[in-house]
Amino acid sequence: MNKTVNQKAWLFVIPVFVLVAFNAIIPLMTVVNYAFQETFGNNVFMWEGTRWFKQILLSDRFHAALGRQILFTLIILFIQIPLGIFIALTMPKEGIGVSVCLVLMSMPLLIPWNVVGAMWNIFALPDIGFLGHSLNALGFDYNFTQQSGDAWFTTVLMDVWHWTSLVVLLSYAGLRSIQPAYYQAAEIDGASRWSVFRHIELPKMKKVLTIAILLRFMDSFMIYTEPFVLTGGGPGNATAFLSIDLVKMALGQFDLGPAAAMSLIYFFIVLTVCWVFYNLMMKNEGQS
Amino acid sequence: MSLELRNVEKKIGQETHIYETNLKLEKNTINVLLGSTLAGKTTLMQIMAGLDKPTNGEIWFNEKNVTGVKVQKRNVSMVYQQFINYPNFNVYDNIASPLKITGVDSNEIKNRVGKVAELLKLSPMLNKRPNELSGGQQQRTALARALVKDSDLILLDEPLANLDFKLREELREELPKLFEDRDCIVVYATTEPSDALLIGGYTATLLEGKIVQHGKTLEVYNKPNSLQSAQVFSDPPMNIAKIKKEGNVCSLISDDVSWKINSKLKDGEYKVGIRPHNITTYKEGSNSLEISGKVLISELSGSESLIHFTNGDLNWVSLSNGIHQKNVGEQTKLFMNSDEFLYFDETNKLVNNV
Numbered sequence: 001m002n003k004t005v006n007q008k009a010w011l012f013v014i015p016v017f018v019l020v021a022f023n024a025i026i027p028l029m030t031v032v033n034y035a036f037q038e039t040f041g042n043n044v045f046m047w048e049g050t051r052w053f054k055q056i057l058l059s060d061r062f063h064a065a066l067g068r069q070i071l072f073t074l075i076i077l078f079i080q081i082p083l084g085i086f087i088a089l090t091m092p093k094e095g096i097g098v099s100v101c102l103v104l105m106s107m108p109l110l111i112p113w114n115v116v117g118a119m120w121n122i123f124a125l126p127d128i129g130f131l132g133h134s135l136n137a138l139g140f141d142y143n144f145t146q147q148s149g150d151a152w153f154t155t156v157l158m159d160v161w162h163w164t165s166l167v168v169l170l171s172y173a174g175l176r177s178i179q180p181a182y183y184q185a186a187e188i189d190g191a192s193r194w195s196v197f198r199h200i201e202l203p204k205m206k207k208v209l210t211i212a213i214l215l216r217f218m219d220s221f222m223i224y225t226e227p228f229v230l231t232g233g234g235p236g237n238a239t240a241f242l243s244i245d246l247v248k249m250a251l252g253q254f255d256l257g258p259a260a261a262m263s264l265i266y267f268f269i270v271l272t273v274c275w276v277f278y279n280l281m282m283k284n285e286g287q288s
Numbered sequence: 289m290s291l292e293l294r295n296v297e298k299k300i301g302q303e304t305h306i307y308e309t310n311l312k313l314e315k316n317t318i319n320v321l322l323g324s325t326l327a328g329k330t331t332l333m334q335i336m337a338g339l340d341k342p343t344n345g346e347i348w349f350n351e352k353n354v355t356g357v358k359v360q361k362r363n364v365s366m367v368y369q370q371f372i373n374y375p376n377f378n379v380y381d382n383i384a385s386p387l388k389i390t391g392v393d394s395n396e397i398k399n400r401v402g403k404v405a406e407l408l409k410l411s412p413m414l415n416k417r418p419n420e421l422s423g424g425q426q427q428r429t430a431l432a433r434a435l436v437k438d439s440d441l442i443l444l445d446e447p448l449a450n451l452d453f454k455l456r457e458e459l460r461e462e463l464p465k466l467f468e469d470r471d472c473i474v475v476y477a478t479t480e481p482s483d484a485l486l487i488g489g490y491t492a493t494l495l496e497g498k499i500v501q502h503g504k505t506l507e508v509y510n511k512p513n514s515l516q517s518a519q520v521f522s523d524p525p526m527n528i529a530k531i532k533k534e535g536n537v538c539s540l541i542s543d544d545v546s547w548k549i550n551s552k553l554k555d556g557e558y559k560v561g562i563r564p565h566n567i568t569t570y571k572e573g574s575n576s577l578e579i580s581g582k583v584l585i586s587e588l589s590g591s592e593s594l595i596h597f598t599n600g601d602l603n604w605v606s607l608s609n610g611i612h613q614k615n616v617g618e619q620t621k622l623f624m625n626s627d628e629f630l631y632f633d634e635t636n637k638l639v640n641n642v
Contacts, residue, residue: 179372181368189389190389199377
């Protein structure tokens with residue numbers, strides 16, 4: 001067989017190359033560029049090697065921010081995943097209730113992130129906000145702008161409000177795809193509600209739950225806008241998660257080198273965790 | 289042991305899914321529910337199992353009224369068209385699951401699972417999970433789960449419909465043997481007349497929520513009580529033509545074909561039902577009739593030839609053994625075996641024996 005040489009196909013690939021170059025590769029390479037050099041502006045650069053990486057990896061400030069970030073992500077995963085599954089299980093399966101619930105559930109997801117932050121900021125203000133005022137009226141000493149515990153509580157609550165719906169919608173889709181015959185078979189066996197959940201619903205939801213956990217991990221690990229608007233990272237550094245700390249370093253202090261190194265480390269953490277997690281979850285998955 | 293439906297009726301909203309039905313299934317029998325999709329087979333089975341309650345009527349099991357008794361308390365098992373197994377259990381645990389729930393001791397479980405697995409040829413794959421098995425093996429696992437319980441009533445809802453042709457043939461041959469020495473009533477729902485013939489036992493033909501006929505499978509096949517029952521129990525579909533009887537001569541209204549019959553039937557118009565395999569390219573029986581027609585479609589399937597042709601204003605189907613290639617549009621001669629004709633009167637009742 002004679003193959004005809006035809007290079008025209010490249011024409012179709014080039015636009016994608018250009019697009020990816022401009023929105024991913026070039027910005028990333030700029031960051032890499034900064035991470036290994038020192039600059040004082042005027043386009044003057046000095047080679048620093050791995051100095052910034054060492055500095056970041058050894059700094060208490062980074063450790064503290066990373067610790068807060070991991071704690072925050074764990075907390076919201078442990079709340080949102082079970083809560084999301086629970087709500088999905090209790091949602092109606094037919095009738096107009098379905099659409100009502102789906103619309104209600106989608107609502108928080110449609111609100112822009114900074115608006116969510118602003119809403120909760122006002123909602124939680126101790127003097128005039130509904131939540132803050134009510135809590136104080138009930139005798140709790142609540143002030144999220146001054147007490148770090150309260151700031152955490154509010155941030156977590158806000159994130160749960162904003163994002164649990166995503167888990168609900170994914171779980172609900174997973175549940176609806178289970179054929180009714182499974183439930184009948186379990187009923188005939190006399191299986192308890194718990195075993196139906198444990199041995200039918202949960203395994204059948206495995207794939208969508210993996211996606212839900214991955215999405216929630218990535219989003220919460222990179223959270224910026226909402227806590228920035230709500231607490232600005234405060235009080236002190238109490239809610240300064242990785243990205244907030246990063247922006248402070250890069251734009252507040254204009255430490256471009258260390259900030260670039262931190263971005264890369266941050267990026268690799270997210271990438272590695274997602275990769276490891278996905279592979280663990282999908283390890284025993286044969287062809288369905 | 290017997291299962292009896294007494295005046296059972298099922299309505300959902302304004303729609304009637306099962307019309308008033310009386311049916312008695314005897315101990316140690318396999319009963320085929322034969323009917324097309326939406327004929328009410330699944331609904332009827334769910335009512336039998338206690339998964340669904342009838343709108344009216346009663347279900348009696350062993351001379352006891354069990355209407356409204358929950359399925360868990362009824363020692364029933366069911367196999368579905370889809371392969372239903374616990375996805376995260378291996379084959380062994382899947383088969384053992386109904387026993388574990390009822391608290392049978394572990395040695396006994398091992399024993400019984402081993403036996404059933406042997407019977408269904410699952411022994412080499414007891415440690416595999418359902419998603420590592422072929423469709424046939426998944427359905428065998430589901431069957432094993434149904435058998436291991438020693439249920440009084442085993443319901444099989446089109447268990448072979450989702451299997452590939454070869455696996456279906458294989459499992460279909462094994463099925464009747466599986467239930468041979470069991471003390472139970474088996475109900476098998478299917479859309480395929482050939483399933484019913486292979487499985488034997490008893491057959492109930494279902495049409496649009498009504499049981500048309502119930503009896504020994506071969507009797508239902510050979511002596512359908514009505515045109516509907518005969519149609520349900522015929523694949524490819526039965527040929528139906530109008531005839532006129534004058535004296536002891538019958539003739540097709542649409543064509544110039546006539547034959548003699550010995551019958552005390554009154555003169556008049558009747559319908560004749562002819563199964564496709566009674567119209568062939570060769571003569572069969574001593575009273576063979578010639579019919580000519582124009583070939584519409586000619587199909588070969590395995591060692592059989594299916595020829596669709598027109599005669600008069602009717603489309604006919606014939607099924608012959610062997611390979612008989614015909615060209616589309618060709619005028620052809622075929623032979624009908626008039627010994628096998630089924631005669632129906634204007635109310636669609638069978639009148640062969642009058």
